[in-house]
Amino acid sequence: MSGQQARTVPDLDFNDIQGTLLRHRPDVYYGVYILFRVDDAEVLKRSLRTVLPKVTTAADWESPRPFTLNIAFTYSGFEALGVPADSLASFADEFREGMAARSVVLGDVGASDPKHWTAPFGGRDVHIGVVIASTNADGLDEPVSIAQQLAGATIIYRLDAGVLPNRREHFGFRDGISQPHIIGSTDQPRPGQDAVMPGEFIFGYEDELGNVAAGPTPEVLARNGTYLALRQLHEDAAGFRRYLRDNSRSPKDEERIAAKMVGRWRSGAPLALSPEHDDPELAADPQRNNDFRYYDHDLNGLRVPRGCHIRRVNPRDSLKDSIVSVNLHRVLRRGAAYGPMLADGVLEDDGAERGIFFIFLGASLARQFEFVQQVWMNDGDFVGLGNEKDPLVGDNNGTGTYTIPGKPVRRRLSAFPRFVTVRGGEYFYLPGIAAMTWLTTRPPAIEGNHRV
Numbered sequence: 001m002s003g004q005q006a007r008t009v010p011d012l013d014f015n016d017i018q019g020t021l022l023r024h025r026p027d028v029y030y031g032v033y034i035l036f037r038v039d040d041a042e043v044l045k046r047s048l049r050t051v052l053p054k055v056t057t058a059a060d061w062e063s064p065r066p067f068t069l070n071i072a073f074t075y076s077g078f079e080a081l082g083v084p085a086d087s088l089a090s091f092a093d094e095f096r097e098g099m100a101a102r103s104v105v106l107g108d109v110g111a112s113d114p115k116h117w118t119a120p121f122g123g124r125d126v127h128i129g130v131v132i133a134s135t136n137a138d139g140l141d142e143p144v145s146i147a148q149q150l151a152g153a154t155i156i157y158r159l160d161a162g163v164l165p166n167r168r169e170h171f172g173f174r175d176g177i178s179q180p181h182i183i184g185s186t187d188q189p190r191p192g193q194d195a196v197m198p199g200e201f202i203f204g205y206e207d208e209l210g211n212v213a214a215g216p217t218p219e220v221l222a223r224n225g226t227y228l229a230l231r232q233l234h235e236d237a238a239g240f241r242r243y244l245r246d247n248s249r250s251p252k253d254e255e256r257i258a259a260k261m262v263g264r265w266r267s268g269a270p271l272a273l274s275p276e277h278d279d280p281e282l283a284a285d286p287q288r289n290n291d292f293r294y295y296d297h298d299l300n301g302l303r304v305p306r307g308c309h310i311r312r313v314n315p316r317d318s319l320k321d322s323i324v325s326v327n328l329h330r331v332l333r334r335g336a337a338y339g340p341m342l343a344d345g346v347l348e349d350d351g352a353e354r355g356i357f358f359i360f361l362g363a364s365l366a367r368q369f370e371f372v373q374q375v376w377m378n379d380g381d382f383v384g385l386g387n388e389k390d391p392l393v394g395d396n397n398g399t400g401t402y403t404i405p406g407k408p409v410r411r412r413l414s415a416f417p418r419f420v421t422v423r424g425g426e427y428f429y430l431p432g433i434a435a436m437t438w439l440t441t442r443p444p445a446i447e448g449n450h451r452v
């Protein structure tokens, strides 16, 4: 697709699209993630029908409301609900296989191997996921009770998440700054925000290649739906602090190395715009804090290392001499922190479970989420860095290196440990409202459906 001006702005069906797909959460929010196993499909379908009017669409997201509630289904969930075999077969292979089966592609090895995952992840019992958010803790009572009253299904997992008191994630960085702008979403794109065709993220619309991707069938199931990857990512906050301390020359140097691993200072100020020191004012200004590219001023990564987290997961314009089209691999994120903060200054692990409940949304798990994990995060070849991996999130095992380009000499950190461990995860499908009506009003399945 050439110039963005040539693109027609599509009419998105805000009343049918689930809100979390298109809309941003408020800066401060409380979230609950609940996973269900289906016990009795017909009872559950009846019960879900009564809940559908409570599901938050993109149309009603912006109006004042005490909470938002969105619902997603796994492949085994669709099986349990009796979705017909031809429809089951129409979903993407990776979704049908489930996240645990994709461990090699995703780099879920060593401590992140699905064999170590927390139950119920990794099995076939996770059928439905409900994502709830509210701007205040009390606002969660009503939606949680709605979820608890779902009949015909059992709650098998619950995780509370949200914004930490310091509004950072557990390594100390501000998160959730850069997202692609979805054309047709009615938001105003912010400076530096790439405009991406909605078909990249929502079935039923044109994508970056000018196609309307074939989603699942029948058409009602595809339209306004998307895939969702959910991952519980444990963060070793103490290990991160220790590594920085052991590999730096001073507290100031520690901050610099941390920023060089991410590509932003902990405040969120981008290294691309403020390479020498943090700039909290820049970080707080949405008109400036994402307004940068790499090709013209920093192709070699002297400011923002080519191997750092944000430049790997979104190389922006830095690959424009290659055949890779960055906009085909964009990631829409809806993550949230969970667990208590590690007390200031503590360098030893306190045993608490903490991290990010990461959510990816997009029309292709393989081309978007899995590609980013496999090619950009866990391999250095695309930026000429050989075996180097993402220093923050990569599946490092204590033997790798991380290169920080510099003049006159670069700096190379060694014995790079794993800071993020996958505790579990699953692939979901987030249908539109009409699709959920179809799902919950279908007559019972006559014969059993088969999984792949």
Ligand code: HEM
Binding pocket: 169, 171, 173, 174, 175, 176, 177, 178, 179, 233, 234, 235, 262, 264, 309, 310, 311, 313, 314, 331, 333, 355, 356, 358, 369, 372, 373, 392, 393, 420
């Ligand atoms: C515990 C794990 C993770 C941590 C602590 C983390 C942290 C961060 C931070 C601090 C930023 C910069 C702020 C921002 O632009 O929003 C960021 C950006 C980003 N992260 Fe992560 N992240 C994690 C996992 C992931 C994963 C698994 C993916 C994708 C597979 C991912 C994709 C992205 C993307 C696409 C951006 C925006 C880059 C840009 O457009 O400049 N992150 N992350």
